[in-house]
Amino acid sequence: MYVAVKGGEAAIANAHQLLADRRRGDRSLPAISIDQIVAQLGLAVDRVMAEASLYDRELAALAVRQARGDMIEAIFILRAYRTTLPRFGMSVPVDTARMKIERRVSATYKDLPGGQLLGPTFDYTHRLLDPSLLTDEPVAEPIRKTADESSMMRVSDILAGEGLIEGDGQMPEDHVPGDLTREPLEFPLNRDLRLQALARGDEGFLLALAYSTQRGYARTHPFVGEVRIGEVEVELDIPELGFAVSLGRVQVTECQMVNQFQGSAKNPPQFTRGYGLVFGQSERKAMAMSLVDRALRAEEFGEDIVAPAQDEEFVISHSDNVQATGFVEHLKLPHYVDFQAELDLVRRMRAEYDAKFGAGRDGNVREAAE
Amino acid sequence: MDAIKQNDSMAVGGRKRAMGLLARASAAELQAGWQSIEPKPDVHPVRGPETGLVMVRGRIGGGGDPFNLGEATVSRATVRLGSGEIGHGQLLGNDREKARLAAVFDALHQRPEHRQAVEQLIDAVESRIDAEDRKQAEETAATRVDFFTMVRGDN
Numbered sequence: 001m002y003v004a005v006k007g008g009e010a011a012i013a014n015a016h017q018l019l020a021d022r023r024r025g026d027r028s029l030p031a032i033s034i035d036q037i038v039a040q041l042g043l044a045v046d047r048v049m050a051e052a053s054l055y056d057r058e059l060a061a062l063a064v065r066q067a068r069g070d071m072i073e074a075i076f077i078l079r080a081y082r083t084t085l086p087r088f089g090m091s092v093p094v095d096t097a098r099m100k101i102e103r104r105v106s107a108t109y110k111d112l113p114g115g116q117l118l119g120p121t122f123d124y125t126h127r128l129l130d131p132s133l134l135t136d137e138p139v140a141e142p143i144r145k146t147a148d149e150s151s152m153m154r155v156s157d158i159l160a161g162e163g164l165i166e167g168d169g170q171m172p173e174d175h176v177p178g179d180l181t182r183e184p185l186e187f188p189l190n191r192d193l194r195l196q197a198l199a200r201g202d203e204g205f206l207l208a209l210a211y212s213t214q215r216g217y218a219r220t221h222p223f224v225g226e227v228r229i230g231e232v233e234v235e236l237d238i239p240e241l242g243f244a245v246s247l248g249r250v251q252v253t254e255c256q257m258v259n260q261f262q263g264s265a266k267n268p269p270q271f272t273r274g275y276g277l278v279f280g281q282s283e284r285k286a287m288a289m290s291l292v293d294r295a296l297r298a299e300e301f302g303e304d305i306v307a308p309a310q311d312e313e314f315v316i317s318h319s320d321n322v323q324a325t326g327f328v329e330h331l332k333l334p335h336y337v338d339f340q341a342e343l344d345l346v347r348r349m350r351a352e353y354d355a356k357f358g359a360g361r362d363g364n365v366r367e368a369a370e
Numbered sequence: 371m372d373a374i375k376q377n378d379s380m381a382v383g384g385r386k387r388a389m390g391l392l393a394r395a396s397a398a399e400l401q402a403g404w405q406s407i408e409p410k411p412d413v414h415p416v417r418g419p420e421t422g423l424v425m426v427r428g429r430i431g432g433g434g435d436p437f438n439l440g441e442a443t444v445s446r447a448t449v450r451l452g453s454g455e456i457g458h459g460q461l462l463g464n465d466r467e468k469a470r471l472a473a474v475f476d477a478l479h480q481r482p483e484h485r486q487a488v489e490q491l492i493d494a495v496e497s498r499i500d501a502e503d504r505k506q507a508e509e510t511a512a513t514r515v516d517f518f519t520m521v522r523g524d525n
Contacts, residue, residue: 169430192437246390
């Protein structure tokens with residue numbers, strides 16, 4: 001019989017003290033500062049902001065440090081922190097057409113207005129370990145050239161001129177954008193709510209799903225119409241003043257995925273689009289998001305739903321890594337009572353089985369194996 | 371009537387610009403600006419300074435209907451000067467002291483005798499941001515791909 005127990009307080013306190021020690025590591029080395037994490041591990045910080053769904057570089061860097069570099073733990077900590085803050089309001093939607101561009105490439109048009117701007121990319125590097133980074137060697141200043149002042153036309157607008165691409169997504173009139181932080185999810189979702197869930201979804205999960213669509217599980221024939229990275233202005237309406245003011249800028253990555261579409265009973269042949277928008281510099285995530293966004297629109301286009309990436313409930317229910325890690329990791333917490341109950345049950349079933357088929361059966365199997 | 375409206379919209383435009391730039395000012399810039407204000411006015415807190423969240427919205431497909439992208443930390447404050455002007459400060463991040471100072475400058479901006487000093491501060495912030503933007507735009511421009519046509523094999 002199981003008797004309820006409690007305990008472990010001292011063990012837990014000591015474990016946490018040990019964690020603090022291991023986090024700090026070798027005291028003869030200088031401690032890493034929040035500024036250093038923001039400046040030199042910027043893409044880790046960006047991933048934490050994106051998946052915690054909270055834009056704040058300093059707090060994200062703190063979370064990375066506190067979590068010893070465990071990204072999902074850092075995301076969890078930052079998510080938990082956001083629940084302690086009041087909501088002041090909703091921003092005016094950011095205008096990505098007016099982005100301060102740091103990178104912008106298109107795989108569909110070579111000579112698009114504004115040009116192909118590679119920016120600080122890993123593309124075309126040889127992915128060879130760089131021994132110069134083992135030491136702190138001086139780094140050259142970037143090259144500068146006169147900048148083209150003209151605005152960066154969105155690639156979707158080029159195709160729109162010919163009427164060969166669907167427009168930007170419209171919701172029914174009077175539709176209020178859904179907010180999964182306020183209302184529990186109810187399937188099926190509208191596209192706005194799906195995009196919110198995907199924007200905070202786990203990069204690895206979305207990457208795998210996006211990859212699955214390329215490998216034939218819901219083919220979408222994608223081209224990167226455009227990827228752009230840069231800062232956009234965040235404006236908030238101030239009711240006391242009666243106008244919107246700028247709160248500053250946030251960096252985002254946007255991906256316009258252009259997909260061939262054969263046409264159906266509902267729609268003529270045209271290019272359709274998947275959309276990705278992510279906090280920070282996170283090209284892989286924005287691209288994966290746009291592929292999954294398009295795959296999840298299968299029903300809208302009358303396509304057969306045959307693959308996991310098209311299954312909204314499957315994708316959205318499993319894309320949140322804080323939820324996922326909570327449920328998976330809880331298995332290691334004490335389940336003594338549950339297991340005791342199951343143990344009793346299996347013992348009883350085994351006794352019945354032995355009574356029916358005889359106790360020797362197990363022995364026979366062993367003999368055969370020998 | 372139209373003239374009044376136009377004046378109003380100019381005043382709104384000026385305040386909107388000032389508030390937007392105050393939101394981008396560094397703590398050092400705001401502190402230096404505060405040092406230059408003489409005589410120092412009485413400042414009474416009305417609300418905050420406090421930190422909370424603003425839900426940042428994007429648009430489906432870049433230009434379609436809005437969706438909720440994710441939240442950002444925002445600090446805000448409202449102050450009242452001894453002379454009665456109300457100032458609002460609101461900016462991204464956790465720095466409540468910056469939000470309070472931004473609110474003070476928004477209030478001072480409404481006082482003719484301090485307007486000049488506030489304009490100086492925001493002009494300085496604007497020049498700094500412009501210089502940073504230009505630097506980044508030029509660094510990005512250097513990574514622009516110049517395509518050239520290869521000689522065709524059948525020529």
